[in-house]
Amino acid sequence: MDTDNKKYFFEPRVGINYNDGFKDLRTLVLGAYHICSRNCCYKNRCCNIDLVADMDYKCPDYSNAPRYDTPEDELCLHNSNIIEITSYCDDNTQYPTYTAFTRYMLECKTALTSEQKNDFWDNVAFCNFYQCFSSSDIMCFENDADTMNKNAVEALRQIIDTLNPQVVYVWTKELSDVIDSNIDDFPGLKKESLPREHSTIELYMYSYNHSINTVTLKDVQQYLQQYFPNRDITLTKEGVQKKVLPLEKVILRAIKRNTFMFDNGQLIVSANSKELEVGYILSSMRLYYTFNNWKEIELIITKDKKDGGRIKNLRQTRRYHNNNTNTKEAKELDKNIFGIK
Secondary structure: OOHHHOOOOOOOEEOOOHHHOEOOEOEEEEEOOEEOOOOOOOHHHHOOOOOHHHHOOOOOOOOOOOOOOOHHHOOOHHHHHHHHHHHHHOOOOOOHHHHHHHHHHHOOOOOOOHHHHHHHHOOEEEEEOOOOEEOOOOOOOOOOHHHHHHHHHHHHHHHHHHHOOOEEEEEOHHHHHHHHHOHHHOOOEEEEOOOOOOOOOOEEEEEEOOHHHHOOHHHHHHHHHHHOOOOOOOEOHHHHHOOOOOHHHHHHHHHHOOOEEEEOOEEEEOOOOOHHHHHHHHHHHHHHEOOOOHHHHHHHEEEOOOOOOOHHHHOOOOOOOOOHHHHHHHHHHHHHOOOOO
């Protein structure tokens, strides 16, 4: 990354197995802010987004710290996310919020072992939202709230673009409200329902589809050619009658709708897509295009949203149940995905 255009001060703590994901989904955990508990003459500088970088190696906690060849091992302010999570996983510091969240994610009702903590945090990324320290645990900064939020939104947008998570967990309603009020600054980010409630943390979940912004029609055409070299997937008789769009345009529309996404060179079902909707689209593809069998569809749409398995469980009845709501949804999919008027 061009460091001159870098918007965030604190480096995210990226687990060594982040790309493997937690439950097969790249996961970013977003905390609120770091707290400076020292009462020193520099505290107001560390709590100011315009001045904190000047204190990076001057903080009394790190001014005499040894220097390391590996950047992420350096003891300095910009590595605070890394230092904090590492300290927690090594049982050097007690962080009740981290423990509550880790137990929630692992669905663990007993005390966590160091191995469990390391295994979880090695598979996710973590960063705090605000890019300077707070002087207390009631979110107290030297800058005004609008300036702080604008800076944090710019930083998070850059972090998300760099890490390309599929799921983002956000701690506290205040942070979620800021993100929601600036959601247009995060194309591809969508608020989701938690799979289950958290008893002690105000927790919110978002899905993220980076491919909404980057995939072009040419990308989809090249992708199909990869799996079907020298062969066009043409329309069936019924597809011709209904004037269905070419397959590459249908796939691109499904990506823009956040039903499908490109991930590591594969077309997969997005984390937040509805199974009935996906089943309808897949079954319609089988009906409208000259695929020889289901396995050919499985070649191009390789994973489902839950466990990276094949899409067989999404082969659902093509038509929605016969009621007004689902009939309307089916017609909407016909129009917006397949171009059927």
